[in-house]
Amino acid sequence: MTLLYSEVEEELRSSVRGLLADRCPPAAVLQRVESEPNDLDLWKTLAGEIGVAGLLIPEELGGAGAGPGEAAVVLEELGRSVAPVPFFTSSVLATRALLPTRDALLGELAEGRRTAALAVSFAASPYAPARGSSVTVDGDGRLSGTVSGVAGADVADVLLVPVDGDLYAVEGAPVTVVPSLDLTRPVATVTFARTPARRVGACDVAAVLRFGAGLLASEQLGVAEWCLDTTLAYVKERHQFARPIGSFQAIKHRLADLWLDVVRARAAARNAVADASSVSVAVAASWNAGVAVRVAEEALQLHGGIGMTWEHPVHLYLKRAKAAEIALGTPGDHREALASLVGVPAPGAE
């Protein structure tokens, strides 16, 4: 077990970062969020040329046979760019749900020819996996009910719906995008009304969401890193009182503390990859969610007035960080889970 990045991971990072620098600078993301947030051309290149869509899929099922370490590095880079592509929703969450079934759809997802979304609310968690869903299955295998807050549903060709321990594949169900706090990963309400569905196999939703929460910590690390780097560059440039504002200790000390938070977020994220136990995931998920929000909030504050404007991209990161704080369990949910996992029982508990 190692907490460092491998050479393969660093090479993958550098290809993804290069592509995103070219095709997905913050200004470009900002320009598209109000019309068509999802950048499917970019996704085609990421999935087809760099091959990120099949990272978690074994070679015999048509994937790259890589692992969570590689997926985590891609997520760090996508977080740094708040890139509006369905990697996390399709290539991580939906793919992980599908993997135990070894369904043929995996091959199509691996090539990026199709995308899928797990029809579970982004506000659900490993501890409350059914939150936001009222879907039931009838005797004919048809689905009825709604799921709110589904991320990636608007770009998915296939919805994967967990109901009562089984996973169903649905195509063509109505998906209603709602105005979302996170502009770069909008959520939608999915509605089923006696919708025909194909049963794919068994599904342990809590395990899927736990896996997702562990990897989301790497995306949150990327978000925090961009916010810290961008703020550092700004406070070195911005002059007030005839000095760079980054020379004032009141500013420097805050940035030193944020840097220390980010250092620890990197260690927590790598640990959740190296050891995907419930404890490691809960630590990374609760720590990194808090760090991403804190660094984004401080980035906005330290940019002063410009940070409050629509034209500066820091708000995209704040919105991503705040929405991701809720996604797959809040920091408080994960800490509460640790109480029994590490033996710090609540009052009244044994």
Added chain:
Amino acid sequence: MNETDINQRVAAFLEEHDPGGDRLEFLRARFDAGLAWVWFPEGLGGLGAPRELQQVVERELADTPQLNSGKQAIGLGMAAPTILAFGTAEQQRRFLRPLWTGEEIWCQLFSEPGAGSDLATLATRAVRDGDEWVVDGQKVWTSGAHHARWAILVARTDPDVPKHRGLTYFVCDMHAPGVEVRPLRQITGEAEFNEVFLTGVRLSDDLRLGEVGDGWRVAQTTLMNERVAIGGAPTRRGGGVMASVVSAWREHPELRTHELHQRLLALWVEAEATRLSGARLREQLAAGQPGPEGSGMKLAFAKLNQELTGFDVEFLRDLGYDDWAFRRSEDVDFFGRGPGYRYLRAKGNSIEGGTSEILRNIISERVLGLPSEPRIDKDVPWKDLPR
């Protein structure tokens, strides 16, 4: 030199020297065999081997006589690396062996009542008199001064140049006439530290470490080693101070509240993220890629220790205190004392070895590349500085 070579040397050494015999003789022989600190040069207790091979030696010799890591901390952690980097061959030969075996204890004469964070402004004077230096001044926060045979000392040798340039580094003979050690009582009641008064202390010039006027650079070597030593992290999940707080939590269900529970879980997560950073840092060092993360470890542990020890007192609703007696303490017996002692002692964690404020300056300037505050004291002769 690799692990096999080291194993062979240790085996050969153990064949000739009985660990059950005289402790001091054994340690002296271990030094002479180059198995004291393998990364030091041959003849100075080492083999010129890679530093990571030391753990092989420690593992193989775990059941033999050990050093006194508390009493010898300053010698081993601070004086030795500085003597190795800046000492003459004669100084290295004279000092390193008894330093390592513990026959001679070392202390540190750096901080002064008027020079803490701004160490370079220190006022203890060393004036040249033929082949000797005459030292006058007052030092403070000197742990172990009452045991010490030698001290590492920084003194001002030229008040007419800016503060960083007028310093010189010495080895001070703690038995010399004019050295007076007085215990300094702390908020815990005990005295871990001393004040040291230096009055007309005469040091021969061969006790100087490095060039005249180069004391600041020499001192940097010492201070970097101090922070590495202080930043040491628990290696086990839930270990260190957290372990003692959690065990109290488990033993006293009747004292638990929901509000404390939330705080404890948040601290548990922070402690674990901090421990993992320490583990990652050690991996980086072992892979030969030292990162800047080390600068943050002491800062993180100081804050955690303070919050956890404060939590412990509050949780236990303990209005008592185990012992206010004024006595000299040989080591910090952190876990052997009560929660009130731990709370008060941990207050020093953000002050000793570089305050948390100074560490934040170091991180922001050296790691993050932020500009320094405007300085009025950099180019002014020390004697003209306001004080």
